[in-house]
Amino acid sequence: MVRYDGLPEFVAARGPALLRSAFLLTGDRHLAEDLVQTALVKLAPRWQRVSSGGDPESYVRKILYNEHLNWWKRRGRHGYPTAAPPETAGHPDIADRAVRSMLLGQALGKLTAKQRAMIVLRFYEDRSEIETARLLACSVGTVKSQTHRALARLRALEPGLADLLTDFEISEVAQ
Amino acid sequence: MSPRLNDALHELAEGAPREVNADRVLARARRRRRVRLIAVPSVAAAAAAAILLGATLIAGGTEPAKPIERPAPPIVTKPGKILNPPGVLPGPLPSGKVEPIVFGFLDHCRKQGLQETTRVSGDCAQWRLVGRSGKQWRLADGIGSMAVKPDDYMNGDAGMAISPDGLHLAYYRATDRRVVIRDLTTGRITPIGRTTAPQMPTTSASLLFSNDGKRLAITSGEPGRRRTLLADVSTGALTALPDGDLIGFDQDASTIVLGNVWSRKEPLVFARPDGAVRARVSLDSKVNLRGASGNLLSPDGRTLVTPSRGLDKAMLVDAHTGKVTSVRPVRGGVGDVLAWAGPTKYFSVRSPSGHFEPRGTNEIPTREQRCAIVDLTTGMYAYRGPTFKIQAWQSTVAFGGFFS
Known part of the structure; x- marks a missing residue:
């Protein structure tokens, strides 16, 4: 022991x-x-x-x-993708926590593993770009570009989440 | 850093399992260590054995050993395809951990007519379950089609309910006809009720989980004389509630509303989970509970959703006064209130291509259903999740796993 x-x-x-x-x-x-x-x-x-x-x-x-x-x-993909995406028209009221969580979960499930890791590290664990790069064994430039793409994809996948994603000013950095 | 995204991610993360089993971690670590310590000599020995076996086979023509039988992989139905094609049956639900279940159905072995459907038995008569990934299993230890005769004048299917998070099933166990709850995260089965009072109904009852999935309502009896019991999902402990149909419960079932859907004169009874009556409220004479189904009480316990006479409008009733506060048209009808997605949104079922194909031909009807979130503020609905398509002359379905 x-x-x-x-x-x-x-x-x-x-x-x-x-x-x-x-x-x-x-x-x-x-x-x-x-x-x-x-x-x-x-x-x-x-x-x-x-x-x-x-x-x-x-x-x-x-x-x-x-x-x-x-x-x-x-x-390959480990999430359980929803067989059919939710209707794009008439997004449910984003104020409802349960619906927002559901939509966010679905949208996260459509990101790549690396993009999802960026979102979790940067915006859930509140890690800096340098810390994120160290944890994922990549460059800071990669962190910036992947984060930018992840946020852009979240916006595109679920416009109903737009108000969660309005505060970001992330400039895309070429890898 | 967006505080709102951070908050939303924290809310989402609340759905994570609560704890890690340290004993299992240590057991796996020790096993891994043992395997590593013996791996090198074992691999060498296995290689030598394989060479020897190969040489023997070539030289002597000995028949190779039969492969070990393994359970067939579960059926996976692609979106939009029929879940119950003829002649295809899925395997039994594994006894351990299983992905969240989102749909269940009985197709009565695709038989036609009451005489046939009430006599079906065997594997095809069992509840079939569809997981979030589209995998399908049979609820092999449960009772399914038309095996239970309830107190009233009709035969009935043995009920089965899926919790809103898709992680618990409530059903009648075949061996003892008791309602049990299966925790799909562990495979643990908890029988509901004890041998002491209150007694479980011995006949078919309707089963409904509370919105947080921690309690189960079991309603049985003849119309107008129904009785509802409340079970604690984690312990199986059972509490008798005042007589009546279950009208609804709030988010954590701290308030349970009961009433007689066959009588407009009888007041609604608001009860606590221990069965004590908290209040009695007379309903507005315009309110009709007969076409209502599911959990009609909003998660905050303030509003009852009842259908209008034509079932196309929602009559919102103040739960404290019993008065109608507003009447709103709902596209596609009010439908069943399966669970609540928020204070003014609920999960219901819609049929994307109509209810049934026309009868009168030998073609077996196809039933298509899909979960939808109905928004009471706008009267609109939005589809969620896949369409479930089954072929049956008679069928019973159950939805769940809305939050999975």
Whole structure:
């Protein structure tokens, strides 16, 4: 047990937060659980070394995001796409939280894995572009361009979400 | 950084599972470690064995071992295609974790006429379930077509309900005819009620989940003398409510409205989840509850949605006074109120290409249905999710998984 000392406590404390990020990445409760479990299982052999470094969460989040991108590459889209898109005419009142969440979830599900990761890191976890680039092992320019494309695609996919996306001033940066 | 997008993402993330099973993580980590420790010698041994086996087969002509039988992959129906083509039956619902369910149906084995449909049995008579990805299964441990005779004068299908998030099913278990709840995130089955009072109805009842999916209403009995029980989905504990049809409950079923849909004179009863009566409210004489179906009480508990006599208008009733506050036309009719998407929007069902194909021919009718969000402020609706298409002379359907 010494090998994993402190790991159960870490899982109990940070598991729910990891699940929330994973849920936004995958759009599916089951896949979110699988993703978090996989990341934690990969963390386990290195637990003593990583925990002694003082920031195991950053480490496991890096695994989580990379694993998410790898799943996408290996097995294709993991979300459960709606067979037919919602009607484009007459968007429901965006003020309703349940409907807004539903529309946002559907629109996120149509982004690429990397674009979704950008949205989650930048606008859910509130990470800087530099932090996002470090976690996803890419350049800051890539973060900017992918974020720009992700937001543009969200606007195009679901105009009903426009008021959520009006505050951004992101200039597109060529990669 | 947009605070509104951040808020919306946080709201969306609330739908995530609540906790990670640390024991499972440790078990998987240990298994992975063991596998790695023995992987190299094992792979070498397996390779040697494979070479030896190959050589034996070539030399001796021994028959290869039969492949291990695996369960057939679930049927996946493409959007717009018939869910129940003749001669094709899906496999049973796996006992463990399953994706959210969004639709269920009984096609009574595609039989025609009451005599035939009341006698069907076997796998084709079971409820069929469609997951969010279009995968399909049979509810193999449940009762399906026409197997239960209710208290009233008609035979009835055994009810089945899908929770609004698609993660729980309520149905009659075949082995003991009890209503059970299956948690699709774990496969756990919780029987409803105990052997002590209040007793479960032994005959077919209608089942309806509350909007938050944490409670289940079970209504049974003859018209005009209905009885409703309220079950806690997580524990199975059952509470008897005052007599009456279930008219609706608010978001978390902290207020339950009951009434007699066959009598305009009887007041509505507002009850608490423990069965205590909170208030009795007389209804406006113009209000008609007979054509109403589903959960008519808005999630904030303030408004009842009732259909007009022609079913084409929504009569909004103040739940505290029983008076009609407004009458609004609804495109496509009020329909069933399956669950609520917001204070003034509800999930209902529409038939994109009409209800049934005309009868009088030997062609089996096709039924197309699709979930829609009805907006009471505009009277319009917007489709959501795929169209479900089944062929049957008689069918029963259940929708759910609206928030999945």
